[in-house]
Amino acid sequence: MYRFIVALCALALLFSAGRAQARHAMVLPFPVTEATDVRYLEAETFLNDDFEISLAANPSTGYTWIDYDGLPTAISFVSRTYDPPAAAMPGAEGRERLRYHANATGHNHIILKYARPWEGKPAAYAVCCVYVKLPSQL
Numbered sequence: 001m002y003r004f005i006v007a008l009c010a011l012a013l014l015f016s017a018g019r020a021q022a023r024h025a026m027v028l029p030f031p032v033t034e035a036t037d038v039r040y041l042e043a044e045t046f047l048n049d050d051f052e053i054s055l056a057a058n059p060s061t062g063y064t065w066i067d068y069d070g071l072p073t074a075i076s077f078v079s080r081t082y083d084p085p086a087a088a089m090p091g092a093e094g095r096e097r098l099r100y101h102a103n104a105t106g107h108n109h110i111i112l113k114y115a116r117p118w119e120g121k122p123a124a125y126a127v128c129c130v131y132v133k134l135p136s137q138l
Contacts, residue, residue: 052100111127
């Protein structure tokens with residue numbers, strides 16, 4: 001019985017580690033080099049709830065966080081707000097807050113690029129792994 005419990009605990013540990021790795025185990029759809037600025041974020045939310053991604057931004061430079069290649073069907077965009085920096089210094093970064101709605105359960109990836117809409121090359125990317133669960137999965 002003791003061996004069974006130890007084996008079961010080891011299996012649970014392996015499963016949870018595999019789930020965490022699966023969130024980041026994806027092929028990025030953009031070219032990555034050592035100089036590429038990629039930020040990885042995680043979010044957990046419940047089905048039919050809103051959630052927020054907050055990223056450093058400075059809209060006075062023309063840069064903003066934009067969906068890289070659309071959103072997964074399980075996620076819909078709600079709103080965008082900007083919180084200015086606490087100190088009113090020229091060029092200081094604030095926070096761009098992107099609010100989304102979870103339409104279906106499961107793992108999803110939101111990929112954003114920090115770019116000027118009229119330019120082709122982004123300054124950075126953000127990959128957010130979103131895990132949407134049922135309220136009963138507390």
